[in-house]
Amino acid sequence: MTMIKDVCVHLDGTAEDDGRLDHGAMIADLFGAHLVGVYTNKIGVMMFPATDFGGASAEILTEMIADSRRAGDGVEKRLRARCATLPTPMDFRRIDEADYLLGWAVANLARSTDLFVMSRPWGPGKAKRWPDLVESALFDGGRAVYLVPPESKTARMPKTILVGWRDSREATRVLTEALPFLKRASSVILAMVDEHGAPDRFKDVPAAGIVRHLDRHGVKAELRRVSGWTHASDGLLNEARLCGADLLVMGGYGHSRFREWIMGGNSRAILTECTLPVLMAH
Known part of the structure; x- marks a missing residue:
């Protein structure tokens, strides 16, 4: 059992550390889990021509790295003081790496954890919050991510959970990862947003089967067909508002290639607009 x-x-x-810490502490307390804070300190580097790497260039690079580490020392001190105020004991880890190596380090950590709490990676306009790290944890780490929206001020145990369900590997995978939350919820809703393509007779059979499967795990789920939306993401977000969901569970659709995150339009929209935490797995 998961x-x-x-x-x-x-x-x-950043200021968003408080929201992530509160959600992480809530989850750790809920499940009696071990909590680890992972501070990623991006080391500033510059590219120099091969013929120029030496002498003054090497000194500049060395000083840039030293400056990044010194700045990280101050941030670490503040973070450790903040972590000490949490009701849940936690360990602290720090990663000092250049941008292109941080993703590898985070994916490596994700493989030895059950859940990685991060920020929702996008926002209105060009706002971004470490999308490359979310990509690495989700696609390369192989575990679930719990994405906290910047609007979140108070973490609370999710009582009403909305699952974006479709007959796919990703949806099945995230449902398994979400089982610990689903078992403790008061209300679990599986929302199927009608999409063009498959005939209705192929949509209903797997959905009925997953409801029976959840029932055998002690989870009573309500299946809802959501119609009338051009984009599935809009239907899911509207359903989340209607049912007062505390948590949205959905598969992470897309793939990672050459450090570019190619996401399906629905996943990208959810991770730009959703104002409640999202549990996602690929």
């Missing part, structure tokens, strides 16, 4: 015993929380020294 259990949550290790939870990592991404920290970066």
Whole structure:
């Protein structure tokens, strides 16, 4: 049976650390899990021509790295003081790496945890919050991510959970990862947003089967057909508002290639607009 015993929380020294820490502590307390804060300190580097690498260039690069580490020391001190105020004991890890190596380090950590708490990677306009790290944890780490919206001020145990269900590998995978939450919820709703393509007779059979499967796990789920929406993401977000969901569960559709995150339009929209936490797995 899926259990949550290790939870990592991404920290970066910004104001959004508070929201991620509160959600991470809530989850760790809920499941009696081990909590680890992971501070990623991006080391500034510059590219120099091969013929120029030496002498003054090497000194500049060395000083840039030293400056990044010194700045990270101050952030780490503040973060450790903040972590000490949490009701849940937590370990602290720091990663000092250049941008292109941070993703590898985070994916490596994700493989030895059950859940990685991070920020929703996009926002209105060009707002971004470490999308490359979310990509690495989700696609390369192989575990679930719990994405906190910037609007979140108070973490609370999810009582009403909305699952974006479709007959796919990704949806099945995230449903398994979400089972610990689903078992503790008061209301679980499986929302199927009608999409063009497959005949109705092929949509209903797997959906009925997954409801029976959840029932055998002790989860009473309500199946809802959501119609009338051009984009599935709009239908899911509207359904989340209607049912007062505390958590949205959905598969992460897309793939990672050459450090570019190619996401399906619905996943990208959810991770730009959703104002409640999203549990996602690929």
